[in-house]
Amino acid sequence: MLQLYGNPRSRAMRCLWMLEEMGEPYQLIEKSTRADDLQSAEYLRLNPNARIPTLVDGEVVLWESMAINLYLAQKHEGPMHCAGPEVLGLAAQWSFWAVLEMEALLLDLLLHRAVLPEFARDASYAERDELLLRKPLGVLNDALVGHEYLVGNSFTVADLNVASILVWGKMARLDMSTLSEATRWLDGCLARSAYGRVRDRTSGK
Ligand SMILES: N[C@@H](CCC(=O)N[C@@H](CS)C(=O)NCC(=O)O)C(=O)O
Incomplete structure (x- = not known):
């Protein structure tokens, strides 16, 4: 299942909106913008910038909210799919x-x-x-x-x-x-x- 790290009061809102439009199941893994939440070795392996959002889609790990949404639009079928x-x-x-x-x-x-x-x-x-x-x-x-x-x-x-x-x-x-x-x-x-x-x-x- 798609996993998004972040919270709706941050730039992760953009990706949450995209995921809601797509209608695919996803899991929001709540992360605040506090340093202790973002500076763990485990999270830094996903996002070395220590920022949210981060998307995990199987083997694919992506950061940068706009890039995440453009990726989702290309990869996933459904109402937000963009081709060409x-x-x-x-x-x-x-x-x-x-x-x-x-x-x-x-x-x-x-x-x-x-x-x-x-x-x-x-x-x-x-x-x-x-x-x-x-x-x-x-x-x-x-x-x-x-x-x-x-x-x-x-x-x-x-x-x-x-x-x-x-x-x-x-x-x-x-x-x-x-x-x-x-x-x-x-x-x-x-x-x-x-x-x-x-x-x-x-x-x-
Ligand atoms: N350009 C990045 C910016 C990400 C970003 O700055 N996220 C903020 C939350 S809105 C953050 O993680 N701040 C924590 C920090 O800077 O320590 C994106 O669009 O994903």
Whole structure:
């Protein structure tokens, strides 16, 4: 059975969402982000970065949340299966793009709007993040004009990977008021029942 190490309050959420969409049986092996949980010799053999998530699929051991999801989309049949170099190339394009163009800015925004204690938050950092996010968000919005999804005509790992990063923007009150297509698309992704099941896990339901 597929085994995922992590917890739903971390980047492992992305892979949990993917696994829920796939509908295949899997086991979540709870790992926190505490050093004592991640620095054991046993876990370091699976993931020498001492980070979560890590996926174990038989002999295959993988880390990096986006790579795990792209692997799952190729390997496993079912509703999230992606075949063919074009679809896979486009899914990789959107996944790398989201990590490189948006993830760090969204994480910083989240820290300064919601995570850090009030005294440590800096509104000017959040303002800068919002400004720098305008360009990639514009690219996303334009790509979705006339398209329900990022690649082809159905929800794919490309949508899941990008939405699972952009959800930090929701939590950080990112202003998307001028981005009607991206808002429509993100709301649709986050309304999926598979995402709801993962979110319920986060809130302990
Ligand atoms: N690029 C990696 C990042 C993984 C990562 O930073 N995970 C965090 C949790 S969200 C972690 O394990 N932090 C523990 C630490 O840095 O000590 C991925 O997407 O999988």
